[in-house]
Amino acid sequence: MKLIIFDLDGTLLDTLQDLGDSCNAILEHYGYPTHPLVAYKKFVGNGVQKLIERALPEKARTTETITALLAAFKTYYEQKPISHTKPYTGIIPLLQELKSLGYLISVASNKYHEAVIPLMQQYFPDISFDLVLGHRSGHPAKPDPAIVLDSIETLGVNKQNCFYVGDSSVDMDTANNASVTAIGVTWGFRDEDELKEHGAQYIIHRPQELLGII
Template sequence: MTILMETTPYKACLFDLDGTLVDTLFSIAHFGNGALESFGLPAIAPAAYKRLVGNGADVLIQRMLETVGARLRPEDVKALRAAYDRRYEADPLALAGPYPGLPDVLARLHERGVLLGVLSNKPDNMTQYIAHAFYGKVLSQVRGQREGSPKKPDPAVPLEMAAAWGLSPGEILYIGDSGVDMETGKNAGMDACGVLWGFRDEEELRRCGAVYLAGDPAQLEQAALGKGRKA
């Protein structure tokens, strides 16, 4: 049963990118499989990439190799990562797009004065490009994985972003589609909302600390206003 909670709306929302704001599954699969095939390795079914992503590009490459049962020398693993990056950077919007309804939800939240940002484990250059291409008009902060900065679920970067907004963690809702995202919110002292249209399932989101669950953009908007479906 859905329960509406009458609480104070959050002052900011911090979003994951892949599987949350932007459907990049076929994009990642396209570039990942292109890199694998350039090394004479078999392609992976796009649906399988749902379980491979979420912890950054280096981990993605490791999981891709495990999936196809290949063992490469360290220098070849680096070369495979470079091949993936080259393909992605050449056409970062290929086969990608915002999930239906989300641009309107973010626009309404922005109009209400809710601050909006993106934090992803995707490399920073690609995170910046994709987030700004689809949502740039409403975003005040965007961070991807940068050298020297810890990846999610470490709370360091979300706390830096909270400080840049001048907000306490409890005033921010962290929104994502994976257990890593739920743990990121929990570790940073932020409530976490798990979206059910992304790459991972409801059980993982609940197990990893989701406070809210959103089955569609309307439910996400309610969560951002403090009235969402409790997990």
């Protein structure tokens, strides 16, 4: 049995505008400078705490400030009235085909777990994922391989039959740290050069191309 593990933000879902809008709203509320949307392509990928830290001016990156803005961000993001988030073109047909062919599919994200679950329910209600994991308190974040290794153990597959699909250096490092096949996608938040530099074994430009690899 083969397992395909997907990153979420920048791989399955285009969440950039909602993440950027939410972070900018919190920065503005606390009196800090905001950022253009393109800047958030480099801020995301290591979890929401690191997002807040990167968005703050360097001198403001105290534990107290980061903690306060992190709590405010989570509240705002979860209650944001207007959502621009959507699956990337071709993702839902790909997931449907993978399931029809008998593959196991799962999600391993650095987004905090409590935010991942409602997103999956909202945007993929008809896709039966075999496992969905966001970042959980007390567990290391990617690029630590723990979340991938947990997925492999839970679903009972061999590493040789596991593929990790993501859009960033964090994802490629995670796959390589877990000794599974690293597949980089170019439709997300980072560029092809970054993916190659961090050990992508394959690069795909459209979701359907994944089927030619696995």
